[in-house]
Amino acid sequence: MVDVPNTPLLDTVRTPQDLRALKPTQLRQLADELRLETISAVGTTGGHLGSGLGVVELTTAIHYVFNTPDDRLIWDVGHQCYPHKILTGRRDRIRTLRQGGGLSGFTKRSESEYDPFGAAHSSTSISAALGFAIANKIAGRPGKAIAVIGDGSMSAGMAYEAMNNAEQAGNRLVVILNDNDMSIAPPVGGLSAYLSRIVSSRGFLGLRETLKKVARRLPRPLHSAARKTDEFARGMTMGGTLFEELGFYYVGPVDGHNLDHLIPVLENIRDAEEGPILLHVVTQKGKGYAPAEASADKYHGVQKFDVITGTQAKAPPGPPSYTNVFAQALTAEGERDDRICAITAAMPAGTGLDKFQARFPARTFDVGIAEQHAVTFAAGLAAQGMRPFCAIYSTFLQRAYDQVVHDVAIQNLPVRFAIDRAGLVGADGATHAGSFDVTYLATLPNMVVMAAADEAELVHMTHTAALYDDGPIALRYPRGSGVGVPLPSTPERLEIGKGRVVREGKKVAILSLGTRLEEALKAAEQLEAKGLSTTVADLRFAKPLDEALIRRLLTTHEVAVTLEEGAIGGLGAHVLTYASDEGLIDAGLKLRTMRLPDVFQDQDKPEKQYDEAGLNAPQIVDTVLKALRWNEGVEETRKPA
Known part of the structure; x- marks a missing residue:
């Protein structure tokens, strides 16, 4: 049990209105207590730690200066929003983070009026904030929109697409660039803070606007020269030329942990008549907690941990994770073939490509949070004779669907998609669930879709994909540990579109795709105990289907059930279409499909999520019995074809 810290000042703050009643001299103490509470809460639940600790002062300052929730605060990604949740009426539930029925680990509209826009994927905040700002402008409402975006999210093209349109919002839009990698910022100190305060002041902005009006009366060449001189002078002293070119008034960099610097600059920005404005703050991930400061990457997302020592709870020993198995298999393929290369979109450790990179640095490419670019980059590599593996979480590959269709599938280029986190993902909830990849990939001509059981x-599937040069191919696998089967010393090249029967029976056939196979086998045992002889097949491929195997099973069994961890439109839909086209349903076949429900499932323990989805052995058995009308005391038998 993690001790709750002593936080006398934070105890008086339930909402930002309470915060704004404090004196400026009290804010340092409040931020320190907010940091302690964040550490304690995440130590209890696990979750994202380093990012939130880095924005404690910034969160405090924003809510102190701006009139939230009327001024709309939009966090990019949202994994840094735990301090924000504590300050916005949710402290009493903060130790339910990422638990079933508890607070989301990201911002969520249904959770609070202080979460005006849901997040979890990167680089959406500026576009959304622009929408809020323009809506207020059209309606004549006074509220501002504040987007807080990390420097990592600035690697995605969507952020720049939004900034390119932001000038229309005027001073209603504020973008705060949280630079926690020092990847953009020059040295930050007293002079920089002084300059930021001066150039964001009403007097300076008023003088600048007056000079702009005068300059407009000058001949065009002189007007243009004056504008460029102003931008150049501020760019030389402060940086930010890129943002100025996109139409923003740039202020910064400012120390994001110094409230004496942050508060006056934010107040100036709040009151500015010129805009949109981009404030560049420099922060440190894990600030104020020594273990997180020393190892920001390991404390980005954490298990439950001991607050005193920083020691994270270790999972009990067991089978390797699917991610690690893929990493080892891909590295072995890289040893065999120097055309194998790997691409990730800012997730080298999450996808296991850090291990491939350690062995083959010249053949590993982290393109940043830029999934669209990653896919088309892989297409270019494939077109030039390389064998690229594009390793992206299922939920993030959705962001590059047009590129999968247009740049890969239409051209029939042999890009290999390694789709991690396929299916349900426990504590990360609906935003990160890989529910749709079979549906959105298996509809594409030329695409091969495999799912590892x-x-x-x-x-075997990694090896098969490495050798497949006839077009695009995808292999999907879930989050978490494997089932404990021995790993092959020599991989097998699978025949494309061919499944396998892992248990033979006569009356019931379960056609499984992916890791629900273990539950299918449990269900078969339970059905056998009721006298219902059951076949279990691992189809392996959602596309192309093993039509010969499916035809045999559908014509020789009385009940057939498809089983998959994916949304409607996947394996079940394809098997139904095949059965309909071949006239198999007309012959009296009892065919049922089992898949994820047509809802976005909230976070919970994986075993409970599967129960809610109806994809465990008891639900499989129940589906078969209902098809046979077993519970009604009537067992229907198949009519002769």
Whole structure:
């Protein structure tokens, strides 16, 4: 049990209105207590730590200066929003983060009026904030929109697309660039803070606007020269030329942990008549907690941990994770073939490509949060004879769907998609669930879609994908550990579109795709105990289907059930279409499909999520019994074809 820290001042703050009643001299103490509470809460639940600790002062300052929730505060990604949740009426539930029925680990509209826009994917904040700002402008409402975006999110093109349109919002839009990697910022100190305060002041902005009006009366060449001189002078002293070119008034960099610097600059920005404005703040991930400061990457997302020592809870020993199995298998393929290369979109550790990179640095490419670019880059590599693996979480690959269609599938280029986190993802909830990849990939001509039933199958599928040059191919696998089967010493090249029967029976057929196979086998045992002889097949491929195997099973069994961890439109839909086209349903076949429900499932423990989805053995058995009308005391038998 983690001790709750002593926080006498924070105890008086339930909402930002309470915060704004404090004296400026009290804010340092409040921020220190807010940091302690954040550490304690995440130590209890696990979750994202380093990012939130880095924005404690910034969160405090924003809510102190701006009139939230009327001024709309929009966090990019949202994994840094835990301090924000504590200050906005949710402290009493903060130790339910990422738990079933608890607070989301990201911003969520249904959770609070202080979360005006849901997040979890990167680089959406400026576009959304622009929408809020323009809506207020049209309606004549006074509220501002403040987008807080990290420097990592600035690697995505969507952020620049939004900034390119932002000038229309005027001073109603404020973008705060949280630079926690020192990847953009020059040295930050007293002079920089002084300059930021001066150039964001009403007097300076008023003088600048007057000079702009005078300059407009000058001949065009002189007007243009005056404008460029102003931008150049401020760019030389402060940086930010890129943002100025996109139409922003740039202020910064400012120390994001110094409230004496932050508060007056934010007040100037709040009151400015010129805009939109981009404030550049420099922060440190994990600020104020020594273990997180020393190892920001390991404390980005954490398990439950001991607050005193920083020691994270370790999972009990067990089978390797699917991610690690893929990483080892891909590295082995890289040893065999120097055309194998790997691409990730800012997730080298999450996808296991950090291990491939350690062995083959020249053949590993982290393109940043830029999934669209990653896919088309892979297409270019494939067109030039390389064998690229594009390793992206299922939920993030959605962001590059047009590129998958237009740049890969239409051209039939052999890009290999390694789709991690396929299916349900526990504590990360609906925003990160890989529910749709089979549906959105198996509809595409030329695409091959595989799903690993266990870690050994993943090794075989990685090898199969490495050798496949006839077009695009995808292999999907879930988050978490494997089922414990031995890993093959030599991988097998699978025949494209061919499944396997893992258990033979006569009356019931379960056609499984992916890691629900273990539950299918449990269901078969329970059905056998009721006298219902059951076949279990691992189809391996959602596309192309093993039509010969499916035809045999559908014509020789009385009940057939498809089973998959994906949304409607996946394996079940394809099997139904095949059965309909071939006239198999007309012959009296009892065919049922089991898949994820047509809802966005909230975060919870994985086993409970599967129960809610109806994809565990008891639900499989129930589906079969209902098809046979077993519970009614009537067992229907198949009519002769």
